[in-house]
Amino acid sequence: MNTNSRLQFLLKKYLDGDIDLIQQDELFELIAHDSNNELIYNEIEADLLIVDDYTSADLPPHIAEDIIRNILKSETEVNEIIALKSNKLKFINAFAIAAAFIGVICIGYFSINNYNKQNPSFEAIIPHDIEYVVNNSKGIKEIQLSDGTKVFLESGSILHFDRQFKGDNREVYLEGEAFFNVKKNPRKPFLVYYNNIVTKVLGTSFRVGTNKSNGQFIVEVKTGRVQVSENAKLTKSENVISPVIITPNQKAIYDVTSRRFETTIVNHPIQVATNEEIAIVEPHTLLFDQQKLLNVFEQIERVYQIDIAVENAAMYNCVFTGDISNLDLFSSLKIICITTNSSYEVNGTKILIKGKGCN
Numbered sequence: 027m028n029t030n031s032r033l034q035f036l037l038k039k040y041l042d043g044d045i046d047l048i049q050q051d052e053l054f055e056l057i058a059h060d061s062n063n064e065l066i067y068n069e070i071e072a073d074l075l076i077v078d079d080y081t082s083a084d085l086p087p088h089i090a091e092d093i094i095r096n097i098l099k100s101e102t103e104v105n106e107i108i109a110l111k112s113n114k115l116k117f118i119n120a121f122a123i124a125a126a127f128i129g130v131i132c133i134g135y136f137s138i139n140n141y142n143k144q145n146p147s148f149e150a151i152i153p154h155d156i157e158y159v160v161n162n163s164k165g166i167k168e169i170q171l172s173d174g175t176k177v178f179l180e181s182g183s184i185l186h187f188d189r190q191f192k193g194d195n196r197e198v199y200l201e202g203e204a205f206f207n208v209k210k211n212p213r214k215p216f217l218v219y220y221n222n223i224v225t226k227v228l229g230t231s232f233r234v235g236t237n238k239s240n241g242q243f244i245v246e247v248k249t250g251r252v253q254v255s256e257n258a259k260l261t262k263s264e265n266v267i268s269p270v271i272i273t274p275n276q277k278a279i280y281d282v283t284s285r286r287f288e289t290t291i292v293n294h295p296i297q298v299a300t301n302e303e304i305a306i307v308e309p310h311t312l313l314f315d316q317q318k319l320l321n322v323f324e325q326i327e328r329v330y331q332i333d334i335a336v337e338n339a340a341m342y343n344c345v346f347t348g349d350i351s352n353l354d355l356f357s358s359l360k361i362i363c364i365t366t367n368s369s370y371e372v373n374g375t376k377i378l379i380k381g382k383g384c385n
Contacts, residue, residue, distance in 0.1 A: 046201050048158075151219070156199075158186040158187070159187075162182075171196075171198075175216065177198075186199035186200075196215065200218055200234055203235035210228060212228050221243055222257050223280050225245050225252055227252050227253070237279075244277055247273060247274050252278075255269035256280075275332050276375050277292045295332060295355040298331045310329045312350045312358070319379075332376070337381070340382065347365075
C-alpha cells in the first residue's frame, strides 16, 4: 500500500472512530512529515469540506462543534478582509480547512491520551514488553504461537503475546477479532483478554469479536469448553459478575452497559467433531425412515451437541422420514416441524419444540 492510499485508509478509520492506537500514531507521523503536505491537502479538499464531517472527530460533540464554529468564523473574517482571486481564495480556504482538521484531530488525540491516563483503557493494561502482530491485509492472517496454538487474525486486528509463554498461564491480548485453535495443555490455561472480558480455556477452538450494531462482546465456541468472565482490571465495581461456561455451538454475549452475560446458540450451528483435533467435520448421516422424534432428536443432539426439549411429551410419538444429512441445523428443524405440525424456538442454549404431538 503506497503512502497516499495508506493516508486515505487511516484518515477514514479515524473519522469512523475505528482506529487503534498503533494506527493513530502512524497517522500523526504521516501528518507531521512535510513530504505529505500535498497528500493531506488533496484529502482535506476532496473529502472534508462538509462541516458535519468534523463532528466525527474523537472529541465530545459540544467541544468539537465550538472548535469548528470558531475556525469557520475566523476563516470568514479573513476572507472578508483579504480580496483574492477565486483560485487563490479556494487554496486559502482549503488550506485553512486542512489546518483546522489537523488541529481538531490533534486536540482530540491529546485529549484522548489525557483521558486514558485518568481512566485506564484496554490498551493501558496491555504489557509493553511483549510481541504483537498487526493484520494490515484485507484477508485473514494466520499466526502460530510458541505453544502450537493457531490464531486466525481478522483484517485490521492486533494480537499481543509473549514469544515464549512464562508463568502459570498463556496470556494474549486481542484488539479486533480472531479465531483461536488452542493447543491443549491442562497445566497451563490459555487466556484471551479482549476489552471487558477474559476467555479462559485449556485447549479448544473459539472465536472472539464484537457485534458491530450494538457493541456487545461475543465469544463463540466451536470445540471444547470455554469460561468467559469479566476483565477485573477494567471493572470499576468491586463486585465482578459470575463467569459463564459455554460449549460447542454456544456463544456468550457480554453487554458492557448492563454488565450482564447472556448465553445462547450461535447463528449458524455446525456439526461437531468427536475429536477436537479435527478441523473439518464430514457431515454425519441423518437419514430417517419412519423414525420417532425421540430417536431423531437424540441423533441431532449428538451431532450438534445442543439440547432439544419438547413442550409436550406426545411430540416424541410423532414420526419423521427424510434425509437431512447435508442441511444446516435450523433448516433441518424447519422441515421436521412442518411434517409434524409443530414449531421450534431457541431458548437460551437449548431448542424448544412446541406442538400437540401424536398419539
